Amino acid sequence: MSKVLLAKQPILDRNRTLFGYELLYRTEDVDQVWDGELATVEVMINAYLNIGIEQLAGHYPVFINFTENLLTEKHLAKFAPKDIVIELLEDIELTETVKRSIKQLAEEGYRMALDDVTPALYRRWHEAGVMKYLTYAKVDFMETKEAFRRKDLADTIKKRYPSVSLIAEKVETLDEFDEAVASGYHLFQGFFFMKPELMESFEIPAYYLTYIDLIKEIDRMDFQLLKFAGKIQNDLSLSYKLLKLINSPAYRRIGRINSIERAVVLLGQAELKKWLYILALRDSLQHPALKGVDALVKSSYYRAKMCENLAEILVPEKKQEAFLVGYFSQLPAILRQPQDQLMAALSLDEIIEDALNNQENALTDLYRLTVAYERVDWPSVEILTEKLGLDDETVFQAYRDANQWIYTLFD
Structure with a gap:
C-alpha cells in the first residue's frame, strides 16, 4: 500500500x-x-x-x-x-x-x-x-x-x-x-x-517582557548559571512553571529534576532560553486581553519544533535559530502587534529576522516548508521537500515528532 x-x-x-x-x-x-x-x-x-x-x-x-x-x-x-x-x-x-x-x-x-x-x-x-x-x-x-x-x-x-x-x-x-x-x-x-488583528498602540505585554528580560540576561557576556538560578528561585511562580515544564515528557531527561539550580545547570544557556520562550507563550493563554489565542500558541509551538527538527537534519549548527524562526512567526498575531516593531523591540538575530521577512538564508526554506505543511499546501510541500534534498518520510517524521512534542507540553 x-x-x-x-x-x-x-x-x-x-x-x-x-x-x-x-x-x-x-x-x-x-x-x-x-x-x-x-x-x-x-x-x-x-x-x-x-x-x-x-x-x-x-x-x-x-x-x-x-x-x-x-x-x-x-x-x-x-x-x-x-x-x-x-x-x-x-x-x-x-x-x-x-x-x-x-x-x-x-x-x-x-x-x-x-x-x-x-x-x-x-x-x-x-x-x-x-x-x-x-x-x-x-x-x-x-x-x-x-x-x-x-x-x-x-x-x-x-x-x-x-x-x-x-x-x-x-x-x-x-x-x-x-x-x-x-x-x-x-x-x-x-x-x-x-491574520494579525492589531491593537491601536504598540505595547508588548508586561508579563512577556519579564521573560524577555530574563532571556537577555542569559545572553550577557558575564552570565553566571548559578546566580541566574538564584534569581529564578526567588520567583515562586516562575520556579513552579519551569520545574513542571522540564519534568514533562517534552524534555528528554533521565530522572526527575527537583531543584531550579540543577535544572539550570542541566539545561544550559541555549536550552534555558528556549524553555523561557515556551513559558512566555503559555502565559498568553491566561492573559485576559489575548482571548482566543490557543490555536495560535499551538501553531507557534508546532512551527518552532518543526523548524528545529528540519534544521537538525540540514543545518544542525543553526537549530536554535531555526526554533526561534518558527516561534516568532506567530508572535505578531498572538500579541496583536506589528511584526516590524515587535522584531525591533526584541532585538532578534539577523538570520531570524531575514527568514521571517522571506529573505533567502539557510533557514528560509525550512520555515517555508514548515508553514506549507501546516497549511496542507501539498504542491508547495513537494517542491520544498525536493529543493531541500529531503524525502517525504523524513518530512513527515519531523511533522509527527513536532505534534507529539506539543501533546506532551499540554498533557
Whole structure:
C-alpha cells in the first residue's frame, strides 16, 4: 500500500478557541490516482495505530472523510464513537443501504458531518430524511461565494434542524469569520485566525517582557548559571512553571529534576532560553486581553519544533535559530502587534529576522516548508521537500515528532 502523509487542519469555535481537527492526507506519489476508500483506511491506520491519535490531536475530536462503501464496512466499528467524527462526502449516493447505515451509525453514537453543503445538497438530504442524523453541516465559503446565500443556508438548516451545528470552512479572512459568526455558524475552519488583528498602540505585554528580560540576561557576556538560578528561585511562580515544564515528557531527561539550580545547570544557556520562550507563550493563554489565542500558541509551538527538527537534519549548527524562526512567526498575531516593531523591540538575530521577512538564508526554506505543511499546501510541500534534498518520510517524521512534542507540553 502506498504511504499516506497526514496533516491536520484546526477547527475553531466562536471564541477562536480550538475545537477539533480535520485529518487530511496526501500520497507519496502525487501523480497517483488515489482510491478514496483506501486513503481513509490508511489515514485511520496511521492516525490510530502507527502514530496514536492522542499524540496527533490531543483530546480534540477528529474529522475523517468517509466514502459511501466505508459506511457499511464492519471493520471500522472498532473505532469508538468518541474518537472520530465521520465526515460524509458530498458525492455519496443516498441509496437505501446508505440511509440505513447512516441511521445505524447515529444510533450507535457516532457523530457525522456532511461536507460541502449547498442548497441543492441540503434539499437532497432533507428529502431523503437523513439530515436529522447529522451532528454537523459544513459549508464551503469559497464554493458558496455570496454572503446572503451562506446566511440563507444557515438559517434554513438551523430552523429545521436546530441540533445540527454549522461549520464554515475555508474561512480565510477575519471579515469572513465575522460574517459567519453574524450568520449563525457555530464552528470555523480555515486560516483566518492567523491574520494579525492589531491593537491601536504598540505595547508588548508586561508579563512577556519579564521573560524577555530574563532571556537577555542569559545572553550577557558575564552570565553566571548559578546566580541566574538564584534569581529564578526567588520567583515562586516562575520556579513552579519551569520545574513542571522540564519534568514533562517534552524534555528528554533521565530522572526527575527537583531543584531550579540543577535544572539550570542541566539545561544550559541555549536550552534555558528556549524553555523561557515556551513559558512566555503559555502565559498568553491566561492573559485576559489575548482571548482566543490557543490555536495560535499551538501553531507557534508546532512551527518552532518543526523548524528545529528540519534544521537538525540540514543545518544542525543553526537549530536554535531555526526554533526561534518558527516561534516568532506567530508572535505578531498572538500579541496583536506589528511584526516590524515587535522584531525591533526584541532585538532578534539577523538570520531570524531575514527568514521571517522571506529573505533567502539557510533557514528560509525550512520555515517555508514548515508553514506549507501546516497549511496542507501539498504542491508547495513537494517542491520544498525536493529543493531541500529531503524525502517525504523524513518530512513527515519531523511533522509527527513536532505534534507529539506539543501533546506532551499540554498533557
